[in-house]
Amino acid sequence: MRLSRDVAVIGAGMTRFHHRIHADKTGRELFVEAALEAKESVDNGIDLGDVGALYLGNFSSDAFEGQAHSAALLADWLGLTPKPATRIEDACASSGVAVNIGVMAIASGAYDVVMVGGVEKMRGLSTGGVTDTLAMAADALYEVGAGFTFPGLYAALATAHFAEFGSNWEQLAAITIKNHRNGALNPKAHFQAEIMETAKRLGERNNMTFDDEMDFLRSSLNTVVAYPLRLFDCCPISDGSAVVLLAAGEVARKYTDTPIYIRGMGQASDTMALHDRKELTTLRATKLAASQAYKMAGVNPGDIGVADVHDCFTIAEVFATEDLGFFPKGEGGKAAAEGRTALDGDVAINPDGGLKAKGHPVGATGAAMTYEVFKQMRGEAGGRQVADIRYGLVHNVGASGATVSIQVYGR
Amino acid sequence: MRLSRDVAVIGAGMTRFHHRIHADKTGRELFVEAALEAKESVDNGIDLGDVGALYLGNFSSDAFEGQAHSAALLADWLGLTPKPATRIEDACASSGVAVNIGVMAIASGAYDVVMVGGVEKMRGLSTGGVTDTLAMAADALYEVGAGFTFPGLYAALATAHFAEFGSNWEQLAAITIKNHRNGALNPKAHFQAEIMETAKRLGERNNMTFDDEMDFLRSSLNTVVAYPLRLFDCCPISDGSAVVLLAAGEVARKYTDTPIYIRGMGQASDTMALHDRKELTTLRATKLAASQAYKMAGVNPGDIGVADVHDCFTIAEVFATEDLGFFPKGEGGKAAAEGRTALDGDVAINPDGGLKAKGHPVGATGAAMTYEVFKQMRGEAGGRQVADIRYGLVHNVGASGATVSIQVYGR
Numbered sequence: 001m002r003l004s005r006d007v008a009v010i011g012a013g014m015t016r017f018h019h020r021i022h023a024d025k026t027g028r029e030l031f032v033e034a035a036l037e038a039k040e041s042v043d044n045g046i047d048l049g050d051v052g053a054l055y056l057g058n059f060s061s062d063a064f065e066g067q068a069h070s071a072a073l074l075a076d077w078l079g080l081t082p083k084p085a086t087r088i089e090d091a092c093a094s095s096g097v098a099v100n101i102g103v104m105a106i107a108s109g110a111y112d113v114v115m116v117g118g119v120e121k122m123r124g125l126s127t128g129g130v131t132d133t134l135a136m137a138a139d140a141l142y143e144v145g146a147g148f149t150f151p152g153l154y155a156a157l158a159t160a161h162f163a164e165f166g167s168n169w170e171q172l173a174a175i176t177i178k179n180h181r182n183g184a185l186n187p188k189a190h191f192q193a194e195i196m197e198t199a200k201r202l203g204e205r206n207n208m209t210f211d212d213e214m215d216f217l218r219s220s221l222n223t224v225v226a227y228p229l230r231l232f233d234c235c236p237i238s239d240g241s242a243v244v245l246l247a248a249g250e251v252a253r254k255y256t257d258t259p260i261y262i263r264g265m266g267q268a269s270d271t272m273a274l275h276d277r278k279e280l281t282t283l284r285a286t287k288l289a290a291s292q293a294y295k296m297a298g299v300n301p302g303d304i305g306v307a308d309v310h311d312c313f314t315i316a317e318v319f320a321t322e323d324l325g326f327f328p329k330g331e332g333g334k335a336a337a338e339g340r341t342a343l344d345g346d347v348a349i350n351p352d353g354g355l356k357a358k359g360h361p362v363g364a365t366g367a368a369m370t371y372e373v374f375k376q377m378r379g380e381a382g383g384r385q386v387a388d389i390r391y392g393l394v395h396n397v398g399a400s401g402a403t404v405s406i407q408v409y410g411r
Numbered sequence: 412m413r414l415s416r417d418v419a420v421i422g423a424g425m426t427r428f429h430h431r432i433h434a435d436k437t438g439r440e441l442f443v444e445a446a447l448e449a450k451e452s453v454d455n456g457i458d459l460g461d462v463g464a465l466y467l468g469n470f471s472s473d474a475f476e477g478q479a480h481s482a483a484l485l486a487d488w489l490g491l492t493p494k495p496a497t498r499i500e501d502a503c504a505s506s507g508v509a510v511n512i513g514v515m516a517i518a519s520g521a522y523d524v525v526m527v528g529g530v531e532k533m534r535g536l537s538t539g540g541v542t543d544t545l546a547m548a549a550d551a552l553y554e555v556g557a558g559f560t561f562p563g564l565y566a567a568l569a570t571a572h573f574a575e576f577g578s579n580w581e582q583l584a585a586i587t588i589k590n591h592r593n594g595a596l597n598p599k600a601h602f603q604a605e606i607m608e609t610a611k612r613l614g615e616r617n618n619m620t621f622d623d624e625m626d627f628l629r630s631s632l633n634t635v636v637a638y639p640l641r642l643f644d645c646c647p648i649s650d651g652s653a654v655v656l657l658a659a660g661e662v663a664r665k666y667t668d669t670p671i672y673i674r675g676m677g678q679a680s681d682t683m684a685l686h687d688r689k690e691l692t693t694l695r696a697t698k699l700a701a702s703q704a705y706k707m708a709g710v711n712p713g714d715i716g717v718a719d720v721h722d723c724f725t726i727a728e729v730f731a732t733e734d735l736g737f738f739p740k741g742e743g744g745k746a747a748a749e750g751r752t753a754l755d756g757d758v759a760i761n762p763d764g765g766l767k768a769k770g771h772p773v774g775a776t777g778a779a780m781t782y783e784v785f786k787q788m789r790g791e792a793g794g795r796q797v798a799d800i801r802y803g804l805v806h807n808v809g810a811s812g813a814t815v816s817i818q819v820y821g822r
Contacts, residue, residue: 107519
């Protein structure tokens with residue numbers, strides 16, 4: 001894939017991902033909060049009138065808020081009207097795909113600047129209601145009808161991976177600990193050091209070491225959700241929004257001296273139902289989308305210094321780091337347990353805490369990943385800053401891998 | 412707007428729009444039926460492997476079928492996997508907008524051929540359930556919460572138009588009669604001469620003249636839905652799918668000797684809620700999107716020989732023909748009553764029967780309009796063929812005008 005024009009990120013904003021603090025807000029309010037922060041983040045200023053179009057990732061405001069047609073509505077609330085506003089829905093990859101659509105819209109010549117956002121206001125429903133709603137992203141007839149929801153689907157993937165490669169739950173727990181530690185450094189994260197906080201509330205000691213945390217995660221307090229996945233293997237249900245501003249290469253420097261370019265991108269699909277796949281220990285769509293993105297960017301996995309990958313469940317981070325080529329197949333869990341994915345590891349995976357600790361308002365996740373990689377590559381990530389990044393990567397997965405979008409970012 | 416590459420339609424297919432005949436089919440089956448017809452329609456043949464990506468317009472398979480993430484699912488059922496598959500949702504303009512996205516994807520250089528489809532399987536719900544689900548395309552907090560559904564919103568627009576311009580319900584009834592007569596010539600239409608059929612079933616005479624039909628529509632058998640709109644002013648609830656294949660200009664002639672080019676396109680948004688608009692007798696988004704599309708194509712409204720416009724209610728066709736510039740403001744109803752929008756009129760409006768008679772499976776409508784204009788411009792429209800067309804136009808509206816997409820087609 002070769003695009004007709006270069007495209008760069010020139011600004012990014014996001015709400016905190018959380019539940020309680022957003023309890024009284026609607027999706028439209030969350031989006032406006034993130035969009036205004038994105039606007040303010042543009043170094044040399046930007047007028048909303050410069051924005052040619054809005055591409056909005058949203059999974060199901062229909063089911064969560066009784067509100068469809070959300071792109072036009074949110075454009076209206078932000079003051080973008082009468083600019084074109086388009087909603088993209090590809091399950092949990094909605095705003096990752098929206099970034100690709102935004103890039104193509106600019107590359108086509110149609111616009112010089114576009115806004116790409118994502119939003120999900122999920123907590124109006126009960127946990128069970130959210131779980132059922134999210135299950136609509138799987139095959140409603142053949143998977144959900146048979147009793148599957150997403151914890152079960154990812155538990156099946158984990159079981160297959162454990163069986164084929166001898167990977168194990170302790171490796172997943174190491175990912176939990178890493179991502180919660182990273183989240184503790186991220187003021188936008190849903191959970192900020194919540195393992196320790198939870199443990200403290202439950203009467204455990206302060207100042208837990210890695211071994212203490214592992215002991216806590218092994219305890220019955222960390223209840224099994226879908227074997228082998230326990231509560232702390234699952235991302236929380238969060239509300240939130242994230243927004244990025246994209247500009248054509250030739251105008252980007254008008255807005256900022258440090259644009260971050262989309263050097264490569266990819267997207268692929270896979271069978272919706274797990275039972276139709278030839279193998280259960282890899283997400284083929286990740287491999288294909290990554291291959292497109294690496295080729296377009298002219299880079300190898302080893303060139304990536306920071307990656308936000310889709311860890312809706314801890315096992316998904318194992319799949320991602322293997323399928324993206326950071327580690328050999330079967331060794332992603334081991335690499336995480338050895339600290340090779342920490343902020344100072346071979347490749348920093350999910351420095352923002354990942355979906356696990358940062359939260360996962362599903363439609364907002366791809367845009368929030370882009371926010372993080374943008375901040376990291378500009379050296380603006382504060383206490384969680386990763387050193388010496390040449391390239392960054394965003395990996396956003398829809399459902400159990402039927403959609404994957406990837407971007408490779410460079411300077 | 413000027414795009415980096417030319418883009419043409421090279422094939423199109425659609426299911427019949429109907430309710431009963433699709434009662435046992437799922438959305439995925441409807442889509443595959445339309446997609447295979449589109450594939451077969453490509454004169455020199457096409458391999459599905461040539462398709463670079465799928466853009467799918469769908470309003471709410473979530474609410475209608477309990478199935479989100481429908482683009483990846485449908486790609487899977489058609490055999491497009493692992494190609495990228497993206498769902499676009501902009502209410503009733505979902506697949507009209509998807510056409511624009513498909514054009515930009517090709518113009519960006521990302522793909523040479525893309526598939527753009529639309530699908531809606533609505534009739535699993537009751538009429539009331541469908542009406543409530545469609546209402547999610549309006550402002551859930553401020554319009555729906557106040558009691559509005561779409562018949563009411565368009566009734567408000569009709570009332571404002573009657574008051575300002577002295578237009579009247581008889582003009583709307585003339586549109587009903589025209590669109591049902593056109594639908595009678597379209598084997599894909601939901602209603603084929605249904606006014607006469609209905610009248611016959613209700614004991615009225617055979618072989619009704621225009622005046623007989625008008626008398627029937629004036630009678631209490633044509634019940635008021637939302638004053639001044641009666642039953643026959645409202646499009647039916649239909650199931651169906653439509654699919655078009657787009658190709659870059661430089662490869663289009665490999666597939667067909669008669670590609671139909673997208674010479675212009677536009678998209679605009681408006682406030683979601685009617686009460687936020689300065690005027691209620693025009694859809695500003697139609698005017699803005701049309702202005703973009705005409706300018707890009709280098710044409711004037713008078714150059715358009717055939718137009719598929721969004722007549723979810725008869726009054727919407729009046730708004731469309733005025734806001735698209737075919738007739739002066741306030742004179743769209745009069746023009747229709749004078750026969751100027753008939754197959755042999757100044758401009759043939761909705762030769763396929765329009766949403767009114769062809770049906771309106773909402774996510775499929777924009778793609779089905781494209782199907783019709785493609786067939787018309789290739790001279791393949793059978794009994795409803797319009798003569799001497801230089802340019803064709805597709806006008807697709809989301810909700811009460813918060814989204815409008817337009818394409819201008821030429822050879």
